[in-house]
Each structure stands twice: as C-alpha cells, then as structure tokens.
Amino acid sequence: xxxxxxxxxxxxxxxxxxxxxxxxxxxxxxxxxxxxxxxxxxxxxxxxxxxxxxxxxxxxxxxxxxxxxxxxxxxxxxxxxxxxxxxxxxxxxxxxxxxxxxxxxxxxxxxxxxxxxxxxxxxxxxxxxxxxxxxxxxxxxxxxxxxxxxxxxxxxxxxxxxxxxxxxxxxxxxxxxxxxxxxxxxxxxxxxxxxxxxxxxxxxxxxxxxxxxxxxxxxxxxxxxxxxxxxxxxxxxxxxxxxxxxxxxxxxxxxxxxxxxxxxxxxxxxxxxxxxxxxxxxxxxxxxxxxxxxxx
Numbered sequence: 001x002x003x004x005x006x007x008x009x010x011x012x013x014x015x016x017x018x019x020x021x022x023x024x025x026x027x028x029x030x031x032x033x034x035x036x037x038x039x040x041x042x043x044x045x046x047x048x049x050x051x052x053x054x055x056x057x058x059x060x061x062x063x064x065x066x067x068x069x070x071x072x073x074x075x076x077x078x079x080x081x082x083x084x085x086x087x088x089x090x091x092x093x094x095x096x097x098x099x100x101x102x103x104x105x106x107x108x109x110x111x112x113x114x115x116x117x118x119x120x121x122x123x124x125x126x127x128x129x130x131x132x133x134x135x136x137x138x139x140x141x142x143x144x145x146x147x148x149x150x151x152x153x154x155x156x157x158x159x160x161x162x163x164x165x166x167x168x169x170x171x172x173x174x175x176x177x178x179x180x181x182x183x184x185x186x187x188x189x190x191x192x193x194x195x196x197x198x199x200x201x202x203x204x205x206x207x208x209x210x211x212x213x214x215x216x217x218x219x220x221x222x223x224x225x226x227x228x229x230x231x232x233x234x235x236x237x238x239x240x241x242x243x244x245x246x247x248x249x250x251x252x253x254x255x256x257x258x259x260x261x262x263x264x265x266x267x268x269x270x271x272x273x274x275x276x277x278x279x280x281x282x283x284x285x286x287x288x289x290x291x292x293x294x295x296x
Contacts, residue, residue: 003047004285005278009224010123012231017115019235020275024107027242028100029249031258035268037103039275040110046279047117053110060109064102071098079253097251116143126218145190152189156182227281234274241267 005013024036044053071094072085078093119127121140128135160178241247246264250256258264273280 003278004281006118008227009218009220010119010127011220012224012228013118013123014127015228016231016277017111017119019231019238020111021108021115023238023242023271023274024104024111026239027247027249028097028104028251029247029258030100031260031264031268032242032247032271033100033103033107035272036107036275037110039272040107040114043276043279044110044113047114053113056109056113060106063109064099064106067102067105068095068098071095071101077252080255093251093253093255096255100249100251122217149186149190153182153186156185156189231274231277234270234277237270238267238274241271 005016020036020040023032024040027033041053072090073088075094075097076089076091078091080092081089082092082095083090121144124143125137125140128139129137160182241264244263244267246261246267249258
C-alpha cells in the first residue's frame with residue numbers, strides 16, 4: 001500500500017515540511033525539541049528504512065557532539081560552574097544550551113531526510129516552475145545529481161575492481177591514487193552528462209521565450225483541501241504553543257524550569273499531531289482498508 005502523504009498535492013506537502021522545519025528551528029525548549037526529534041526519527045525510519053537512517057545517525061551524532069562540546073569553548077555565560085578548562089569556566093547552562101542547539105540541528109537534518117523522500121525532483125519543479133522556474137530547475141537537478149553520483153561512483157568502483165581482478169589497492173599512496181582516478185572519472189562523466197543535458201534543453205527551446213506553458217502533472221482535489229485545512233489547524237495550535245510561554249526556556253543566568261501545565265500539554269499534543277500527521281493518516285487508511293477487506 002502506497003504512502004498516503006506521497007499522493008497529496010506538492011504544495012500541501014511543501015507547506016507541511018515548512019511547518020515541521022520552522023517548528024524545529026523556532027524553539028530550544030527541551031520538551032518541544034524532544035517531540036520534534038522523536039517524531040522526525042519515527043517518520044524518517046518509516047520513509048527511508050532503519051538501515052538508511054542508521055547510516056545517517058553516526059554523522060548526525062558527530063555534528064551534535066561537536067556543537068555540544070564547542071559551545072562551552074566560546075561561550076562562558078551562566079552561574080553554575082562545572083569545571084575550569086584553560087582558565088575558562090565551563091558552566092552547566094552553556095553545556096545544556098549546546099546540547100539543545102545540537103538537538104535542533106539533528107531534528108532539522110532528519111526532517112530534510114523526510115523532505116527528500118516525499119518532495120522528489122518533479123514535485124519541486126512543479127512548485128517552483130511558475131514562481132522561480134530557473135531556481136526550481138536547479139534544485140531538481142541538484143537533488144537528482146547527488147544520488148546519481150553515488151550510483152556512478154559505485155559503478156566506477158566496481159569497474160576498477162574488475163580491472164584489478166577484484167583486489168583493492170594496498171598502501172596509502174595506491175589508495176589515494178585510486179581515489180583521485182575515480183574522482184576524475186566521475187567528474188568527467190558528470191561534465192559530459194551536463195553537456196548532453198544542455199544540448200537537449202537547447203534543442204527543445206529552453207530559454208527561447210520568457211514565459212513558457214508547463215504540463216501540470218498534479219491536480220488539486222477536494223482531498224488536498226481537507227488535508228491542508230487539517231495541517232493549518234494543527235499548525236496554528238502548535239505554533240501558538242511554540243511561541244507562547246510554554247515554548248520558551250531560559251538558559252541564562254540559571255537554567256529555568258519547564259512550564260508544563262495543561263495548556264502546554266495541549267500544545268505539545270497538537271505539535272506532535274502535526275509532525276505525525278502523515279503517519280496518523282496512513283494508520284487510518286490502513287485500518288479502513290483492513291475493515292473493508294474483512295467484510296468481503
């Protein structure tokens with residue numbers, strides 16, 4: 001069964017991801033950050049599989065750790081001194097702030113993983129074709145070039161192993177020489193492909209007129225209106241909580257307390273429902289499908 005959110009109009013999907021990424025960047029409250037990180041991880045695992053997310057977790061953890069460790073080296077605010085490093089105080093407040101900042105960046109990276117799975121190049125080109133046609137074309141080509149380069153690099157690697165009888169290069173110099181050769185082949189392949197693409201675009205009249213007609217692959221339906229209305233309602237409730245007292249947290253001069261009350265709980269619930277809206281919709285569709293098949 002296909003993912004329901006993958007079939008909505010690209011504008012609806014774009015608005016949803018703008019809300020998720022804006023929500024992740026608008027607050028450093030530990031409660032909202034934990035909700036954003038958890039929901040982003042769950043949705044990324046659903047879309048990309050656990051194996052792909054696990055490969056990214058190492059890099060995300062490294063970035064998180066660098067931000068958390070680097071912040072106390074340049075910022076010495078706060079009153080709770082943990083220890084002194086190079087005659088500079090390392091405070092609890094700065095450390096917690098660095099951890100929250102790294103968590104915010106980790107959540108944004110995970111949401112971008114989900115964005116890449118839903119908003120493919122054809123959808124991005126459709127969204128930006130009327131407003132910013134050249135920008136939309138450039139974004140779609142960039143998003144296509146990254147996975148295509150990975151596939152080509154794998155093909156080049158397999159070809160070089162076949163030439164050497166399946167044995168990898170031994171020694172640092174040999175490995176560096178092989179890597180440079182592979183990179184040179186990849187760049188030449190990409191440049192040749194870009195020249196062919198440019199010739200094909202020129203032959204089809206790209207840039208001949210200022211405004212061209214476009215083929216609309218996607219159609220706006222009543223379902224898109226209902227989904228957009230649901231996202232808008234949840235976003236209003238979530239951002240009301242994010243920008244209110246419940247979404248603010250004081251790090252300096254001392255760590256504040258989380259304003260957890262009934263309204264904040266409702267805000268967190270609305271925020272979580274907004275972030276997990278595609279999965280909730282998919283769960284409802286799966287349940288209805290099982291009910292219908294059971295009645296037959």
